[in-house]
Amino acid sequence: xxxxxxxxxxxxHREGKLLPIALEGLGAGRRLADxxxxxxxxxxxxxxxxxxxxxxxxxxxxxxxxxxSPELADYQPDIYLALMGQLVAEARPQVIIMGHTxxxxxxxxxxxxxFGTVAVTDCVELNIxxxxxxxxxxxxxxGGNALAVxxxxxxxxxxxxxxxxxxxxxxxxxxxxxxxxxxxKVEPSVVRARIVRRxxxxxxxxxxxxxxxxxxxxxxxxxxxxxxQLEDLARLLKxxxxxxxxxxxxxxxxxTAQVGLTGKIIAPELYIAVAISGSSQHMSGCSGARxxxxxxxxxxxxxxxxxxxxxxxxxxxxxxxxTAKVKELLxx
Amino acid sequence: xxxxxxxxxxxxxxxxxxxxxxxxxxNRAEMRGANPVIDPYGEYAVEAxxxxxDAGGAKVTVISLGSNLLREVVKKPLAMGADELIxxxxxxxxxxxxxSTALALAAxxxxxxxxxxxxxxxxxxxxxxGQVGAGVAEILSLPCVTLAKRLEAGAGNLVxxxxxxxxxxxxxxxxxxxxxxxxxxxxxxxxxxxxxxAAKKKEPLVWKPTDLGLDASRLGSAGRKVKLLRLYQxxxxxxxxxxxxxxxxxxxxxxxxxxxxxxxx
Ligand SMILES: Cc1cc2nc3c(=O)[nH]c(=O)nc-3n(C[C@H](O)[C@H](O)[C@H](O)COP(=O)(O)OP(=O)(O)OC[C@H]3O[C@@H](n4cnc5c(N)ncnc54)[C@H](O)[C@@H]3O)c2cc1C
Numbered sequence: 001x002x003x004x005x006x007x008x009x010x011x012x013h014r015e016g017k018l019l020p021i022a023l024e025g026l027g028a029g030r031r032l033a034d035x036x037x038x039x040x041x042x043x044x045x046x047x048x049x050x051x052x053x054x055x056x057x058x059x060x061x062x063x064x065x066x067x068x069s070p071e072l073a074d075y076q077p078d079i080y081l082a083l084m085g086q087l088v089a090e091a092r093p094q095v096i097i098m099g100h101t102x103x104x105x106x107x108x109x110x111x112x113x114x115f116g117t118v119a120v121t122d123c124v125e126l127n128i129x130x131x132x133x134x135x136x137x138x139x140x141x142x143g144g145n146a147l148a149v150x151x152x153x154x155x156x157x158x159x160x161x162x163x164x165x166x167x168x169x170x171x172x173x174x175x176x177x178x179x180x181x182x183x184x185k186v187e188p189s190v191v192r193a194r195i196v197r198r199x200x201x202x203x204x205x206x207x208x209x210x211x212x213x214x215x216x217x218x219x220x221x222x223x224x225x226x227x228x229q230l231e232d233l234a235r236l237l238k239x240x241x242x243x244x245x246x247x248x249x250x251x252x253x254x255x256t257a258q259v260g261l262t263g264k265i266i267a268p269e270l271y272i273a274v275a276i277s278g279s280s281q282h283m284s285g286c287s288g289a290r291x292x293x294x295x296x297x298x299x300x301x302x303x304x305x306x307x308x309x310x311x312x313x314x315x316x317x318x319x320x321x322x323t324a325k326v327k328e329l330l331x332x
Numbered sequence: 333x334x335x336x337x338x339x340x341x342x343x344x345x346x347x348x349x350x351x352x353x354x355x356x357x358x359n360r361a362e363m364r365g366a367n368p369v370i371d372p373y374g375e376y377a378v379e380a381x382x383x384x385x386d387a388g389g390a391k392v393t394v395i396s397l398g399s400n401l402l403r404e405v406v407k408k409p410l411a412m413g414a415d416e417l418i419x420x421x422x423x424x425x426x427x428x429x430x431x432s433t434a435l436a437l438a439a440x441x442x443x444x445x446x447x448x449x450x451x452x453x454x455x456x457x458x459x460x461x462g463q464v465g466a467g468v469a470e471i472l473s474l475p476c477v478t479l480a481k482r483l484e485a486g487a488g489n490l491v492x493x494x495x496x497x498x499x500x501x502x503x504x505x506x507x508x509x510x511x512x513x514x515x516x517x518x519x520x521x522x523x524x525x526x527x528x529x530a531a532k533k534k535e536p537l538v539w540k541p542t543d544l545g546l547d548a549s550r551l552g553s554a555g556r557k558v559k560l561l562r563l564y565q566x567x568x569x570x571x572x573x574x575x576x577x578x579x580x581x582x583x584x585x586x587x588x589x590x591x592x593x594x595x596x597x
Contacts, residue, residue, distance in 0.1 A: 109463035113470035192475035193505040201499035313580035321584035
């Protein structure tokens with residue numbers, strides 16, 4: 001049971017660089033490892049990834065496991081899962097942290113079940129219980145209407161963390177750590193669900209995840225036409241376009257524009273929500289914004305509980321005048 | 333093709349957040365004034381199954397686990413066009429986590445015996461955990477594809493489009509397999525009048541723990557791996573400044589001025 005030791009962070013990376021979620025995982029992991037007085041390890045799987053080790057060590061890792069091989073160049077969940085299983089059986093960490101991303105959502109629960117336990121997914125806070133030394137994982141439930149604190153007696157304690165919820169590690173190039181190539185075996189026979197093609201939906205302009213300003217529309221926009229108007233405003237503010245789920249489901253805008261619990265989690269400086277009611281599931285994706293501005297015809301709409309500034313009115317009348325005035329102010 | 337869909341009854345996730353309450357005595361949540369519903373992502377999974385049935389013929393069996401299951405709620409998949417309904421209904425199943433729930437569902441699936449495809453929603457609207465599908469796959473040693481937005485049956489396999497944050501992956505998987513379904517699959521159909529009538533007449537099978545050969549100590553709250561230590565509602569201060577105007581247009585312009593003054597733009 002509680003004989004496992006240390007914290008293991010799964011590193012997501014692209015083009016030789018750690019992704020922000022990896023730095024967030026390392027930031028949280030370092031804090032937990034320090035509290036436990038134990039080691040922070042991390043693992044990267046891929047091809048040509050040796051340069052990740054120094055980045056991870058600078059970001060707080062005491063030990064980096066590298067599984068670096070040309071046959072691991074492409075993400076295959078069944079292989080990555082099997083490799084994680086091999087490493088966890090060998091390294092026996094108490095805590096495993098993955099991102100609540102495409103990869104973590106898929107792998108963490110299956111990994112946990114393989115070790116006779118379950119994960120706590122989409123955590124927004126991680127702490128160590130002072131007396132028991134067990135991980136306390138806080139996650140939103142009921143679509144964000146409530147928060148739940150979970151713990152387990154079984155090791156490993158597997159969690160996925162929500163993007164942008166954990167303070168990222170601040171790199172310090174003078175930190176020391178060790179790099180280990182663990183013994184592992186890639187068995188092609190474990191692949192029973194094979195990714196044969198990865199399709200990228202092209203998005204013109206600023207990426208939603210990175211945008212400082214996001215202009216988002218909801219069901220009340222009523223059609224693809226309306227989103228053109230939102231795009232005008234987004235362009236003016238050098239921002240990106242977002243949406244609640246109904247516009248995506250209705251095909252008014254790309255599925256990749258969905259903000260929320262089951263869409264993207266973003267934290268822009270400014271989030272302008274137009275004709276969005278502010279369901280808890282939607283707010284899960286944007287409540288990290290510094291300033292939320294809402295335009296909605298219903299004064300009682302939940303979005304106004306989160307917004308800093310609001311206008312009660314029909315967006316068809318409010319928005320064009322707003323956009324025109326913004327344009328004028330930005331020009332002056 | 334034999335398809336099994338796992339779907340549960342939940343408090344209505346679409347009810348306004350202001351109606352959400354936690355009963356401190358039981359640590360349970362409720363939506364005041366809103367009736368329970370079938371879990372939305374489970375409903376998408378039912379829809380995915382029915383589309384495969386429409387395309388090539390299939391028998392669709394639905395399993396729902398819980399206690400105090402309202403028949404008019406859990407029969408909705410039947411009314412939509414599913415063929416059979418099995419209820420794992422007993423107090424012993426109550427209060428489970430993804431672990432004990434997946435264990436019971438896997439046992440029920442084994443008992444059904446014939447299956448090519450098992451579908452679950454990508455995550456339930458109450459727990460938001462997204463683990464039961466993965467767990468069922470691991471327990472039954474089946475392949476698993478999550479977050480599907482399209483399914484197409486091939487010869488002994490299935491081509492699945494899996495939603496990613498940047499687009500989608502095309503995944504090929506052999507059968508039997510477990511697939512979890514996302515909303516991008518498209519709106520679930522409405523039950524037809526004929527479907528509703530047929531569902532009314534249909535009696536679900538009810539399987540107790542003994543029918544599954546599982547000891548109650550492994551089920552529901554007794555079989556949990558994660559303990560719920562605390563459940564609480566976050567508080568929002570609600571300090572919205574409403575910007576007014578003589579007309580909606582003027583309010584819009586005033587909003588821009590306000591944001592400029594506040595250095596937001
Ligand atoms: C498990 C689960 C996960 C989910 N994940 C997500 C998610 O990731 N993201 C997400 O967004 N949703 C998600 N949902 C759906 C969510 O519950 C809501 O259904 C959805 O967010 C509602 O979107 P909306 O606010 O655009 O629509 P509505 O709630 O219908 O609100 C429309 C708003 O527009 C206003 N309006 C209408 N016309 C006008 C007008 N002319 N001018 C001004 N205002 C107008 C109305 O007053 C209303 O407030 C999820 C649901 C579940 C169960």
